[in-house]
Amino acid sequence: MLPPANLPNSAATLQDQEKAQAGAAALRWVRDGMLLGLGTGSTSAQFIRQLGVAVQAGLKVQGTATSLASEALAREVGIPLVAPRRGLRFDLAVDGADELDGQLRLIKGGGGALLREKLLETASDYLLVVVDSSKVVPTLGRFPLPLEVVPFALPWVLDAVEALGGAPVVRMAKNDATTYYYSDQKNLLVDCHFGQIADAERLATQLKTIPGIVEHGLFLGLAKAAVVVRGGEAFVLRPGQEARPASDFAELP
Ligand SMILES: O=C[C@H](O)[C@H](O)[C@H](O)COP(=O)(O)O
Numbered sequence: 001m002l003p004p005a006n007l008p009n010s011a012a013t014l015q016d017q018e019k020a021q022a023g024a025a026a027l028r029w030v031r032d033g034m035l036l037g038l039g040t041g042s043t044s045a046q047f048i049r050q051l052g053v054a055v056q057a058g059l060k061v062q063g064t065a066t067s068l069a070s071e072a073l074a075r076e077v078g079i080p081l082v083a084p085r086r087g088l089r090f091d092l093a094v095d096g097a098d099e100l101d102g103q104l105r106l107i108k109g110g111g112g113a114l115l116r117e118k119l120l121e122t123a124s125d126y127l128l129v130v131v132d133s134s135k136v137v138p139t140l141g142r143f144p145l146p147l148e149v150v151p152f153a154l155p156w157v158l159d160a161v162e163a164l165g166g167a168p169v170v171r172m173a174k175n176d177a178t179t180y181y182y183s184d185q186k187n188l189l190v191d192c193h194f195g196q197i198a199d200a201e202r203l204a205t206q207l208k209t210i211p212g213i214v215e216h217g218l219f220l221g222l223a224k225a226a227v228v229v230r231g232g233e234a235f236v237l238r239p240g241q242e243a244r245p246a247s248d249f250a251e252l253p
Contacts, residue, residue: 003049003054004022005075015134016042016073017229017232018132018133018134019042019043019096019130019132019157019229020046020185021027021229021232021234022043022046022047022129022130022131022132022227022228022229022234023043023044023045023046023047023048023049023094024046024047024050024228025130025135025226025227025234025246026047026056026094026128026130027047027051027055027128028246028251029128029249030051030059030061030092031059031091032060032061033060033061033090034061034062034091034092035061035062035063035064035090035091036051036061036062036063036064036090036091036092036093036094037047037063037066037088037090037092037093037120037121037123037124037127038063038064038065038066038070038071038074038093038094039070039094039095039096039113039130039184039246040065040066040067040069040070040096040113040115040117041095041096041110041111041113042096042110042117043096043130043131043132044066044070044094044095044096044129044130045070045143046090047130048070048074048077049073049077050074050076051063051079051122051149052076052077052078052079053076053077055071055077055078055079055080056059056062056077056211057126062080062081062225063078063079063082063239064081064082064083064084064088064090064119064120064128065081065082065083065115065116065118065204066074066095066110066120066121066158067111067113067116067117067146067184068184069111069113070113073155074134074153074178078162081232083170083212085167088121089123089124089125090096090120090124090175091124091125091126092124092125092126092177092252093120093121093124093126093127093128094130095108095117095127095128095129095130095132096108096129096130096135097129097135097219097226098135098143098146098231099135099137099140099141099142099143100129100131100135100137100216100223100226101134101136101137101138101139101140102113102138102237102239103239103240104129104224104225104226104237105140105200105218105219105220105221106129106219106220106222106223106239107140107141107143107145107146107187107217107218107219108217108221109145109146109147109148109216110143110147111219112146112147112148112171112181112183112184112189112217113184114146114182114183114215115148115183115185115214115215116182117185117219118182118215118219118222119218119221122229124125124227126224126225126226126227126252127219127222127223127224128224128226128252129180129223129225129226129227130195130226130227131226131227131228131229132228132229133228133229133230135228136228136237137179139196139198140196140197140200141194141195141196141197142196143192143193144169144191144193144239145166145191145192145193145194145217145218146171146189146190146191146192146216146217147161147168147189147190147191147192147207147211147213147215147216147217148183148185148187148188148189148214148215149187149189149190149203149212149213149223150187150188150212150214151180151186151187151188151211151227152199152203153211153213154166154170154188154190155213156211156212157190157210157212158170158190158212160210161190161193161207161210163187164194164203164207165194166192166194166197167192167194168191168192169190169191169192169193169195170188170189170190170191171188171190171191173191173227174225182250185214187214197218200218201220202222204216204218204220221239224238224252225235225237225238225252226238226253227246234246234247236248236249236253238253
């Protein structure tokens with residue numbers, strides 16, 4: 001699919017470089033007048049920062065953020081923000097992912113923002129994923145699947161996820177292992193290992209029937225393309241197609 005990486009570097013630095021480059025590459029398809037969905041996470045933050053620079057230089061866009069953190073960053077870099085309202089649709093959403101496969105099925109929510117991400121990306125005409133090369137997998141499931149769960153429902157959700165064959169772990173606060181992590185909506189996050197997810201569509205349907213799960217981190221059929229950086233080069237992946245250099249595409253791929 002993707003050519004092998006050949007840059008000698010420390011893994012952490014290389015991943016950061018790839019994230020920065022992926023975020024920057026997405027900017028080439030942003031046009032004046034676009035209404036944008038702004039993703040969450042370290043790669044999306046790179047895009048938002050670069051977009052802020054372009055806005056300062058005169059680019060006319062507006063955006064809505066998928067998390068309080070991205071909203072704060074967008075304000076800091078001067079991107080005009082639009083509040084949710086009836087009928088609001090986005091020309092383009094740019095967001096990271098925790099995993100993606102060759103069909104551009106995604107696992108998202110590692111940063112806890114999956115609910116707002118799914119809301120905005122379902123309301124977007126085009127979802128462009130921006131990732132470093134470590135995120136591309138043959139089959140989803142190495143990364144535990146995040147679920148956003150109503151706190152009162154937690155015990156029953158844990159039972160139900162186990163009955164589906166999952167191994168759920170309630171996410172704890174980053175700096176306090178005795179306190180639960182809470183989403184922007186004040187819900188809990190449960191990270192579930194299902195092993196390799198051979199049938200993501202079936203699992204998504206099953207999870208939707210469990211009361212108390214507000215949303216799950218499987219994003220299926222939403223992403224139109226992904227920018228993946230490997231070996232210092234930005235590639236475009238589209239569902240079921242070979243990778244092509246991002247520079248091949250003057251307009252959204
Ligand atoms: O909840 C967070 C989001 O789904 C992120 O887009 C995802 O976790 C990827 O984040 P990062 O770009 O930091 O790897």
